[in-house]
Amino acid sequence: MSVKLSTRQVGDVSVVDVAGRITLGEGSSALRETLRDMVGKNQKKILLNLGEVSYIDSSGIGELVSGFTTVANSGGQLKLLNLNKRVKDLLQITKLYTVFDVHDDEAGAIRSFT
Amino acid sequence: MGDVSRPGTDSVERSLESTLESVDHAEDLAVGLARRAGFDEEDLMKIGLAVRESMVNAVVHGNRYNANKKVRFAASMNGSRFTVRIADEGEGFDYAHLPDPLAPENLLRTSGRGIFLIRSFMDDFQARRLEPVGTEVTLVKFAVSK
Numbered sequence: 435m436s437v438k439l440s441t442r443q444v445g446d447v448s449v450v451d452v453a454g455r456i457t458l459g460e461g462s463s464a465l466r467e468t469l470r471d472m473v474g475k476n477q478k479k480i481l482l483n484l485g486e487v488s489y490i491d492s493s494g495i496g497e498l499v500s501g502f503t504t505v506a507n508s509g510g511q512l513k514l515l516n517l518n519k520r521v522k523d524l525l526q527i528t529k530l531y532t533v534f535d536v537h538d539d540e541a542g543a544i545r546s547f548t
Numbered sequence: 549m550g551d552v553s554r555p556g557t558d559s560v561e562r563s564l565e566s567t568l569e570s571v572d573h574a575e576d577l578a579v580g581l582a583r584r585a586g587f588d589e590e591d592l593m594k595i596g597l598a599v600r601e602s603m604v605n606a607v608v609h610g611n612r613y614n615a616n617k618k619v620r621f622a623a624s625m626n627g628s629r630f631t632v633r634i635a636d637e638g639e640g641f642d643y644a645h646l647p648d649p650l651a652p653e654n655l656l657r658t659s660g661r662g663i664f665l666i667r668s669f670m671d672d673f674q675a676r677r678l679e680p681v682g683t684e685v686t687l688v689k690f691a692v693s694k
Contacts, residue, residue: 491604492604493604499658533655
């Protein structure tokens with residue numbers, strides 16, 4: 435199974451529900467295109483819900499970083515929601531856990547956007 | 549895939565195409581063998597990711613998706629030692645001089661974490677140049693971690 439991305443709007447925050455695998459190839463490119471499309475539409479507050487992500491590799495981590503910097507460079511914020519143990523462990527070992535603003539609660543994450 | 553190793557065997561070797569499908573296949577083969585050898589889910593995740601990253605390096609950076617070049621994959625369990633060897637036919641790669649992905653100036657780079665993850669997740673990682681061309685990496689995981 436590759437990745438499945440669906441977007442929804444909660445107030446002025448765009449939530450991207452990500453499910454499946456974010457790995458080199460279809461998974462990471464789909465995430466990249468979705469985020470670039472959102473930035474292109476001037477969406478400044480983006481919340482990536484990774485709760486259903488079953489697998490992520492270094493390419494997928496790279497896409498998270500790329501999305502983070504792309505959104506930030508456009509004057510927006512990209513935050514992460516619902517990291518499972520696997521994703522959390524990878525972000526911690528790569529020292530990226532503190533780079534991202536990570537949340538476990540969607541309502542709290544929505545409120546945290548400024 | 550029709551060529552997964554048979555139950556009861558403790559090694560598997562394949563000559564694989566330089567495709568992303570081969571990356572998935574090699575990971576499945578390695579994890580399947582490691583699972584039969586008794587590794588727990590945490591170690592299976594680590595082995596799987598390390599093999600995936602090594603295969604991506606061989607297919608993408610080594611063979612550059614060249615259909616005329618193969619990736620040799622071998623995995624074996626010998627006592628408590630689980631070994632995976634992956635060899636490409638590329639121009640070679642300098643594993644000794646890689647930027648530190650944890651350095652503050654590199655944290656926001658979008659690539660360069662693969663080898664770091666392999667080294668973090670396996671008990672041993674070695675890379676050597678092959679003659680006349682190619683690179684072989686060897687990944688080792690012990691059933692009872694050192």
